[in-house]
Amino acid sequence: MKKLAPKINVTLKVWRQKNPDDPGHFEMIPASNISTHMSFLELLDTVNEQLTQEGKDPIAFDNDCREGICGMCGAVINGRAHGPEKATTLCQLHMRKFGDGETIAIEPFRARAFKIIKDLAVDRSPFDQIIQAGGYISVNTGGAPDANAIPIPQDVAEKSMDAAACIGCGACVAACPSASAMLFVSGKISQLALLPQGKPEAAKRALSMVRAMDACGFGNCSNHRECEASCPKELSIVNIARLNREFFKASFFSAEK
Amino acid sequence: MQLDAKVPGGSLTAKWDRHRFELKLVNPANKRKFEIIVVGTGLAGGSASASLAELGYDVKTFCIQDSPRRAHSIAAQGGINAAKNYQNDGDSIWRLFYDTIKGGDFRAREANVYRLAQLSTDIIDHCVAQGIPFARDYGGLLANRSFGGAQVSRTFYARGQTGQQLLLGAYGALMRQVAAGKVQMLPRREMVDLVLIDGHARGIVVRNLITGAFESHAADAVIVATGGYGNVFYLSTNAESANVGACFRAYKQGALYANPCFTQIHPTCIPHTGERQSKLTLMSESLRNDGRVWVPRNPGDIRDPQDIPEADRFYFLEEKYPSFGNLVPRDVASRNAKDQCDAGRGVGLTRCAVYLDFTDAIQRDGRELIAKKYGNLFDMYERITDESPYTTPMTIYPASHYTMGGLWVDYNLMSNIPGLFVLGEANFSDHGANRLGASALMQGLADGYFVIPYTIGGYFAGTDLPRFSDDHAAFKDATLAADAKTKKLMSIQGRRTVDNIARQLGRIMWEYCGMTRNTQGLAKAAKLIQELRAEFWENVRVPGSDKDFNKSLEKAGRLADTLDFAEIMVHDALGRAESCGCHFREEFQTSEGEAQRDDANFCHVALWEYNGEGRPPLFHKEPLVFENVELTQRSYK
Numbered sequence: 001m002k003k004l005a006p007k008i009n010v011t012l013k014v015w016r017q018k019n020p021d022d023p024g025h026f027e028m029i030p031a032s033n034i035s036t037h038m039s040f041l042e043l044l045d046t047v048n049e050q051l052t053q054e055g056k057d058p059i060a061f062d063n064d065c066r067e068g069i070c071g072m073c074g075a076v077i078n079g080r081a082h083g084p085e086k087a088t089t090l091c092q093l094h095m096r097k098f099g100d101g102e103t104i105a106i107e108p109f110r111a112r113a114f115k116i117i118k119d120l121a122v123d124r125s126p127f128d129q130i131i132q133a134g135g136y137i138s139v140n141t142g143g144a145p146d147a148n149a150i151p152i153p154q155d156v157a158e159k160s161m162d163a164a165a166c167i168g169c170g171a172c173v174a175a176c177p178s179a180s181a182m183l184f185v186s187g188k189i190s191q192l193a194l195l196p197q198g199k200p201e202a203a204k205r206a207l208s209m210v211r212a213m214d215a216c217g218f219g220n221c222s223n224h225r226e227c228e229a230s231c232p233k234e235l236s237i238v239n240i241a242r243l244n245r246e247f248f249k250a251s252f253f254s255a256e257k
Numbered sequence: 258m259q260l261d262a263k264v265p266g267g268s269l270t271a272k273w274d275r276h277r278f279e280l281k282l283v284n285p286a287n288k289r290k291f292e293i294i295v296v297g298t299g300l301a302g303g304s305a306s307a308s309l310a311e312l313g314y315d316v317k318t319f320c321i322q323d324s325p326r327r328a329h330s331i332a333a334q335g336g337i338n339a340a341k342n343y344q345n346d347g348d349s350i351w352r353l354f355y356d357t358i359k360g361g362d363f364r365a366r367e368a369n370v371y372r373l374a375q376l377s378t379d380i381i382d383h384c385v386a387q388g389i390p391f392a393r394d395y396g397g398l399l400a401n402r403s404f405g406g407a408q409v410s411r412t413f414y415a416r417g418q419t420g421q422q423l424l425l426g427a428y429g430a431l432m433r434q435v436a437a438g439k440v441q442m443l444p445r446r447e448m449v450d451l452v453l454i455d456g457h458a459r460g461i462v463v464r465n466l467i468t469g470a471f472e473s474h475a476a477d478a479v480i481v482a483t484g485g486y487g488n489v490f491y492l493s494t495n496a497e498s499a500n501v502g503a504c505f506r507a508y509k510q511g512a513l514y515a516n517p518c519f520t521q522i523h524p525t526c527i528p529h530t531g532e533r534q535s536k537l538t539l540m541s542e543s544l545r546n547d548g549r550v551w552v553p554r555n556p557g558d559i560r561d562p563q564d565i566p567e568a569d570r571f572y573f574l575e576e577k578y579p580s581f582g583n584l585v586p587r588d589v590a591s592r593n594a595k596d597q598c599d600a601g602r603g604v605g606l607t608r609c610a611v612y613l614d615f616t617d618a619i620q621r622d623g624r625e626l627i628a629k630k631y632g633n634l635f636d637m638y639e640r641i642t643d644e645s646p647y648t649t650p651m652t653i654y655p656a657s658h659y660t661m662g663g664l665w666v667d668y669n670l671m672s673n674i675p676g677l678f679v680l681g682e683a684n685f686s687d688h689g690a691n692r693l694g695a696s697a698l699m700q701g702l703a704d705g706y707f708v709i710p711y712t713i714g715g716y717f718a719g720t721d722l723p724r725f726s727d728d729h730a731a732f733k734d735a736t737l738a739a740d741a742k743t744k745k746l747m748s749i750q751g752r753r754t755v756d757n758i759a760r761q762l763g764r765i766m767w768e769y770c771g772m773t774r775n776t777q778g779l780a781k782a783a784k785l786i787q788e789l790r791a792e793f794w795e796n797v798r799v800p801g802s803d804k805d806f807n808k809s810l811e812k813a814g815r816l817a818d819t820l821d822f823a824e825i826m827v828h829d830a831l832g833r834a835e836s837c838g839c840h841f842r843e844e845f846q847t848s849e850g851e852a853q854r855d856d857a858n859f860c861h862v863a864l865w866e867y868n869g870e871g872r873p874p875l876f877h878k879e880p881l882v883f884e885n886v887e888l889t890q891r892s893y894k
Contacts, residue, residue: 005531037530039641046533049754052800052809060806062323064496066536068637069421070327085640092640117467118806125444128324132436136429137388141308141706144379144386148343151397161390161415164422168326192388 005037008100012047014059015107020115026105029059036096040083041066041073043095060119068092068232071167074174075120076107081171081230089169089232109174113181113217124170126216127184133212134205135188137197150196163190163242165233172227172235178219183227185213186243187235193246203250207257210247258866258877260513263667264368269885273372276668277711281718288313291717294461294476296448296503298325300420300427300698301681302482304705307430310439312710317474318431319446319463321498326428329484329496330701333420334541334634335404336412337384337698339377344401348409350374355886356407357696360586361661361689362838362854363888364516364862366881368668369686376703381413383706387426391415402543403584404694412695417541417633423698427705446472447811448503449742450735451479451510451677454725458677462735464743466811469804471739473732477722478713481507482680482705485660487520489823490771491763493657494526494539500815501822504664504683508822512672513864513877515665515685517822518830521692521839522772523658524590527641528610537656538641540613541634542694545583547618547627548651550574550590552611556601562612562650573597581893588691588839588852589893591655595772596850598654605652614650655772659697661688661839662829665864665879669712670704675720678713680704685862690838743803746813751796755812758793762816765789766823770830775843779831783824790820825865825874832876835859847890856888 009032017024031047038046041063048058063073068089075090077083083093098104106120114122152160166187173181189206192198198205221240228237250256265276283291291314295306298320306318320328340353354374358365381399385391391413392400401410415422434440446463449471453459460475486501487493508514525540553560554571573593575582583590594611603609619627624647628635635646642652663685670678670686681701688696769782793816801807836845836852837859845853860881865874 035531035533038533039535042533042535045535045756048809049756052754052798053752055800057801058809060808064322064327064498065329065332066497067332067494067538068640069332069418070322070329070496072322072324072327087636088640092637094640094643096643121806124323128326128432128435128442131429132432136433137386138433139383139386139430140311141304141383141430141710142379144382147341147381147385147391148398150385152393153397154393154395157390157393157397160388161392161422164390164415164425165418167421168324191390195388195390197386197388 005035005096007033007035008095008098010034010098010101011103013103013105016059016119017116019118024116034095036094038095039066039091040077040093040095041091060121062121063091066091069167071169074109074169074171076109076174078105081109081174082232087232087234109170111173111179111218113179114170114173122170124168126218127168127170127181129216130181130185130209130212131188134201134208137192138201152195156194160191160194163187163194163235163239166235167233169232171230171232173218175226175230176219177224177226178222180221180227181213181218182221182240182243183231183235183237185209186239189243189246190239193242202246203254203256206243206246206250260673260877260879261667262366262879263669264366265668269367269371272368273375280711280715283714283718285313289315291315291478292317292476293478293480293713294474295319295480295482296461297328297482297484297683298428298431299328299330299482299484299681300424300701301683301705302480303328303424303427303431304702305480305482305680305709306440307427307434308706308710309713310434310437316434316440317443317476318440319443319448321445321447321466323444325431325442325444326425328424329499330424330698331421332496333698334417334539335543336402336414336419336695337380337423338404338411338693338695339381339413339699340374340411341378341381343399344410346409348411352409353377353411357687357693358689358886359891360693361691362852362891363689363856363860363883364837364881365687365689367883367885372708373687373700373703376707377699379707380699380702384423384426387429389415389422389426403546404542407693414543417631420698423702427702448483448506449739449814451507452731452735453510453674454729454731457675457722459725460727460732462732462739464739467806469802469807471736473727473736475725475727475729475732478676478678478716480678480680480709481664481683483683485663485682486819486822487657487660489762489819489826490657490766491759492529492534492537492767494523494537495657497535500819502815502818505818505822507664507672507674507677509867510674511867512674512677513665513866514662514825515862515864516662516829517826517865518770518833518840519661519690519838520657521587521659521661522591522655524587524594524655525613525653526656526658527638528605528607528652528654530606538637539656539658540638540651540653542587544613544631544634545590547630548583548613548615549617550583550594550611550613552597552602552604562604562614571602578893585893586691586693591772592841594655610652610654612650613653615646616650619647659692661685661690661692665862669715670708671712671716676716678709680709690840742814742817743810746797746799746810746817747803749795749797749799751798753792753796754798755809755816758789758797759812759816762786762789762820762823770827773841773843774830776831779827782827786820786824786827793817793820828874829863829865833859833863851891860888
């Protein structure tokens, strides 16, 4: 027989920043009587309703699907992107993972390439710019051959799917000491390079996506593996190795510039 | 009102071919002279933006999130249907068409549904060419599974993330066109009005969600692909930002709302547990392929599931529907779960849930195989509930998931406002009174990739469209009205938060206009909504500034529209004095408790026209004519 969830009291030590130019500061906000069944975003909702009633400005944060797939939510909780749980986005993190009386530090995803918009909301449009540089197969609608025309070995399709699971949340960047976007880039490069349909453009794609990543101000991979540890979809850094191979192959053995 | 669905003549199988030939073409060199606005970047809006730009049109695309990749199509789990018949199990375009028409309880337009089934195969071809990593068999060919409401395996899938993969495919295609300079992408914008000039849709006004500024955008046609209104129930499987606003704005400009009471309640969601809950998470319907749904046979039996012996378990779907068993369509599965809970057999914390049990499947196939099929869903379930479905049966309960109703469109997907096209879940067209599993992705992509690229050309080639820019007076008027509404919302400074009022509206709708409905309840709901609307405009509290990133203000604007829309929904539910598909009026049921249609009086699309502030909407109807299928009582026994 299921039991009612216990309630806890916590204190939020949350980053407040009015706009990109404001220096920002931490603010302490108490939250009492929090059901441990709540998700972390529901905690923020509750605190925001309380702040609204008190005539204060609620905490701004991005979110949408609340089921761990859209990639829109995210914050650094007690020093870890998306919080302490492995393979879990912030919206899927539940208050049962926190103790009564705990102080919880909440900060935005910080990186030079991610400008802070307000409080916990950041601008991740550089990810879109990287995809624009080649994160697709150049096929127009119409004219595709029958879907079963080219068999793809099951293990290859599975590896491609592993890499394609990225939700573009940016936790990898926030967790990386060099604010590198290599795990993000490698997911798309790997997904497409593994498939026969993606091979014709593989060299061009690797060169141009890496160039776009650099231009956006992301750092380079320094093998700390923090990205992999924080990734809510558990993307492996094997993909970064594949990205490096694709990049070197393209640089040395292809006609692409 | 004269309504013409513009369904082409000729045999059902030849209509689309014939129509494509009869549509006038726009010269390739002239396409760049036409500007198209697309609102929404889910499967329908994303695929439409990319395909139209590929053809050479100038496209401006808007989304409410920070990136087009966030649209809620991304959350679709189970799969996408296509009549490929790769499994050699008797599938065909005709069978997919028939299943969809029957699944919708004969309340959809034949010609549209047949076209959808025809295009389904092209979608899979295109998505594979885009590099979507669909599941495959050992030989390297595409794998399929079966889904609720079908007895063939026609569902293509990418683990439990099919929607994500299809959306990222469309997003990639869209990003390619952004890079090519053919699409201008404007994220973090919310459409606040549709602008009509000389009776044609000629642009939109949006609010920039970071700065709060209103922006005007003119075009030659407007495509609305902003999804459904499932959040009218507050708790739903929809994303937080999903809202009826764009469609409702179009409605207030004269677009007809079709069948708003057709809302799908999905049977397999994680049950509600607490007052502050903001979301009900869907567990893919594919779980019903292997999970067995049951409740204790004796009401009030509060033993743990493992302590309840086989004889005391009631596998109600298997017993009532021996041929479809746990795979009955969503509306049937949902209503039966509700009936069991109403009869006191509910389980879980609130006694308002049923079990979905994998014990037998794990014994039969082994834990490894089950983990391979459903591992990510089981993990998600455990994260949310703290219980492992490998050892304890899941508890599930129905939740608002999808809306079949939407803006009325003709065969070209154009609304009754010339130049306003409506795609995907936002339109009403293909699913009748109930959508089958794995058909939403199919419809969104068919509309965007394969229908609108043809039909919008026919509109442009056959319409005289003088040039207008965004400094036309109509844009100024729309901006002033939107600004006045915003200022009004900010000025109230009452005592209740937006969420607090939204929750109350959700409870009203769930109680009286949810899985089952009756005359008294609906009348009561209409009154309660009116009272709540008055309360909202007197007592809502929106903090912060309107010239800032302000989520409370966004939500307040949406709730204002939702409160108005909810009333139309109730009105429609009251007017449809029959049961069909998801719309179950308690007064109209068969002796076995199934939905009892009234084809003599209600074989039509119910349409509502805005009739001014405070006045009930005007009713119109599009009769549904079935030339190719016989209307039967749906039976899944």
